[in-house]
Amino acid sequence: FAYPWLVFGHNGVISWGSTAGCGDDVDIFAERLSAEKPGYYLHNGKWVKMLSREETITVKNGQAETFTVWRTVHGNILQTDQTTQTAYAKSRAWDGKEVASLLAWTHQMKAKNWQEWTQQAAKQALTINWYYADVNGNIGYVHTGAYPDRQSGHDPRLPVPGTGKWDWKGLLPFEMNPKVYNPLSGYIANWNNSPQKDYPASDLFAFLWGGADRVTEIDRLLEQKPRLTADQAWDVIRQTSRQDLNLRLFLPTLQAATSGLTQSDPRRQLVDTLTRWDGINLLNDDGKTWQQPGSVILNVWLTSMLKRTVVAAVPMPFDKWYSASGYETTQDGPTGSLNISVGAKILYEAVQGDKSPIPQAVDLFAGKPQQEVVLAALEDTWETLSKRYGNNVS
Incomplete structure (x- = not known):
């Protein structure tokens, strides 16, 4: 290819x-099928015969598989529900x-x-x-x-x-x-x-636009300088590519939740560590572990927060699309996307509350104070990381 x-x-x-x-260049049309005439669907008051063709896929070290592709005026049929006599066709603008x-x-x-x-x-x-x-x-x-x-x-x-x-x-x-x-x-x-x-x-549903986006990091850097040299332009790419967006998005929420805790509280220590971090994700020479603890702290905290909020509110099997934090744990390397995960984008709007331009019709905190949920996720983070790495946050 x-x-x-x-x-x-x-x-x-x-x-x-x-x-x-x-x-948005794709739509799904629900075709009404004829119970008396198989392969026919209702369109503009008439029963119309679907187009069909046979496709064969050769399988390495196995038998070839042949199947029928059905098509209506709207596009190819993706799925059929015989219990409701409905077939779903995918219309593509291209x-x-x-x-x-x-x-x-x-x-x-x-x-x-x-x-x-x-x-x-x-x-x-x-x-x-x-x-x-x-x-x-x-x-x-x-x-x-x-x-x-x-x-x-x-x-x-x-x-x-x-x-x-x-x-x-x-x-x-x-x-x-x-x-x-x-x-x-x-x-x-x-x-x-x-x-x-x-x-x-x-x-x-696995991709959303919103106020939480990596492009804001590019905008922030470009707005600081009216002109850039070629090397400075490359630096913008390097910095924005490595910037941990979750730090900028959620650090104010974490700081507000822990402001009343003593400095000896491990949850406060986790947030203080994030506060001192510049947010740049850098790998060690092994290519699998981070040079700083901030990445793993945010990964574990965000995973717990999503499980307690967004994932809990979304029914199966779609909940799995919203559970990812956007990066994997340090010992596994950064195999996940370093852009903001779809679940994190939704969570960001939720923690903004009334300040979010998107009306929060669903209470993702299930009636609990936001601070309580944030602290509970921090407790999960401490328990997970202390068992894995010991009690030294740094």
């Missing part, structure tokens, strides 16, 4: 790059535009200016952030992709009936895709975050 283009590169006149866009998208990626490498480059961006149907810079000092950004023009009232987080009422009106024009050219800020920063305020996010 390989791309026939350079994802990050330049042609001597312009340079380009990309990150995952994570826009369906049928794969080759055109591949060519757009290839041809954008030949562009000589913003206009030529955006002409290719308009043909790229996958949800991807594209970045542009040229030798004249111009910079630009486009949230590329094809996105559906939904019916009014369509909640894309849930399946909608496939009988015709909720069919897409078409695709939104490229002019509506978020984009910017030579912004007043003088820079463009992104870490798979939302391309603009109130932009519809993907309905993937």
